[in-house]
Amino acid sequence: MQDIVIIGAGQGGLQAGMSLRQDGFEGNITLIGAEPGLPYQRPPLSKAYLKSGDAGALQLRPESFFEKKQITLVSGTLVDRIDRDARTVQAGQRVFSYDHLILATGTRNLRPPIPGAELALDLRTLEDAARLRDALDRPMRCAVIGGGFIGLEFAAVARALGHEVTVAEAAPRLMARAVSPETSERFLRMHRDMGTEVLLGDPVCEVRADGISLAGGTRIAADLVLMAAGVTPNTELAAAAGLAVDNGVVVDAHMLTADPGISALGDCAVFPDPATGRPVRLESVQAATDHARLISKRLTGKAEAPYDAVPWFWSDQADSKLQIAGLAAAGDATVTRADGAIFRFAGDRLSAVETVNDARTHMLSRKRLAGAPVLRRDLEAAGFDLAEV
Template sequence: MPQRIVIVGAGQGGLQAAVSLRQEGHTGAITLIGSEPHLPYQRPPLSKAYLKTGDANSLRLRPRNFFEDQNIELLLSVTVTRIDPAAQTVEHSVGSVPYDHLILATGTSNLRPDIPGLDRALDLRTLDDAEALREAVSKAQSVAVIGGGFIGLEFAAVARAFGLEVTVAEAASRLMARVVSPEMSDRFLKLHRGMGTTVLLGAPVSCVTETGIVAGDVPVTADLVVLAAGVRPNSEVAERAGLATENGVLTDARLLTSDPAISALGDCAAFPDPTTGRLVRLESVQAATDHARLIARRLVKGDEASYAAVPWFWSDQADSKLQIAGFATPEDEAIVHPDGAVFRFDGDNLSAVETVNAPRIHMQARKLFAKHQRPTRDFLAAHEYEIASMLR
């Protein structure tokens, strides 16, 4: 069992790794390194509840004394500059720390496309971003959002609730195209337009001006511009250390990197999907915390199990809660059930189930994937797409 464990990244995944190591019985040294000045906090509410309340304390995952009580060394406002796999050390902005095993939980950063004037746009990724955005919203009357994914649409819904004029500019031909079916895209397009939001599709932003943006050929006037055009994995330090990378830090099914003394988890980790074997990278809190628990069991108990949890995702937009069980690609076919659930198919096999304001069906879908892994079309048709019947 490694005695000195270093975790780079103090988000929910990194924190969960530290917590799980202690829960599993690790008694050696744990160092948790975070680049932000804040104690580990929840990110999902930043684009929703926090913008309304401004209550940063409610986001905090653990109080400061937790780290003292659990003998976890917490380094905040510290940037990792280099990993030396041969010497097994992590060099950072205020020194260095040795490790027997290293866990990379570095997450993602906002994509910043090559758009003239983009420095005028505000990001929404960190607590500091959200604080700055909340103040800017209080002084604005109109906002332009670059990107029609989860974060952009969640923010757009909150801005409309505040009474701002909102324009969403999406380069793709539909909303949330990377993660949901065309049918679900259409449903949320109607939702946002019904709220009074202007949604421009197939409208890549060509520049950010002092008075707004230009989306496609359309000039949009806005007091405030928010960038929500996707993310990229923070894998640069891993790549410089010689680790294999491909849209993230490459790992095997146990979340071990190409170096057996280094693991990776969460948004930065690219690993084989447990059902299809294809390389995936999951941007979800659930995946990050599940990864952390699996790595802790491997390091402390010697459990060599592969990651096999059912992926699930959610997005709260106005009064609509979108939930997805499973993992689909944009090419996967969609079949809409009369109850509104959307069943996605990778060839002959079910890949995901999308629902809105249907938590019971969502939970049943997660149980279905856990029980049957990849149900076939024939199996679903035989049960008339009634998930409760399939579970019985």
């Protein structure tokens, strides 16, 4: 194997290139990114960057790193087509040959089909974040469409900077896809205590130049509207190439598509959950980098183990650091420990633990979830002390 091409220069794509070199791959590595410039971190865009404006702090590696590691970075370039028969990738007038292709195409912001949606701002790229930061240099009335991680992180920063903020969430609770009802309620109280108006269960039906309108008739005046209604995976290239797509590029437990010459990782990949076998797609930097390391081991013959890492997620909102270890389903039962840690159960099996400003419990949870199944009866016997299980 001489040529590996990686489409997507986010943290997962970059990690794939770095891991290949660390694992001894000596062939050519080409990393193609749609955005101009060097690869950077996205998570701080909705938090630290909005406060500091320090784009340099986001940079993952300097330009000299790519020269030293002999990774060819092709930035500001959109890939138009994958030719699986010829094993080539076409980007404009350029054609890149591959022996193995890694798809790390990530996601893009979801744009609901509502009138005026084009008037709302996004928070996905460094350019988006810079535009928002410039807008926040004067008193603003901000309306946020969506009460997920990104919308709430932005809301917390905007309130801390003294702006008026309204969050409109169509679901009946905040962060409904990611956390338990108890954690949703805790963060609802926190944001309202900060002075943010939070409206639940009433979808936005229009974005106007002077604000937003909700289906129930409420009109919210705003100088700035942020669209934070979720994301959708970038699967068009894979689908056009004839690869299986189902809310992401379908891969097996080794992150390999049905084409043995193509792998996929990160936010764009759908793979079997090691705990349940159900197909999952994780929007997580850690999952993307774990996927990348696994693919590298497979391609360099270092290991053939399936992906079985414990998922974990985090969100910084004001002074509250939410951390989630594991992956719960919507119907999983909930037990709240006296100190506020929340344990989720799929039947009798511990599926996830949610904590706020409790790094010790979070790390213990990740450690325990990585081993044999943790049973509810054992946790109950131990007073929900993970160190005793």
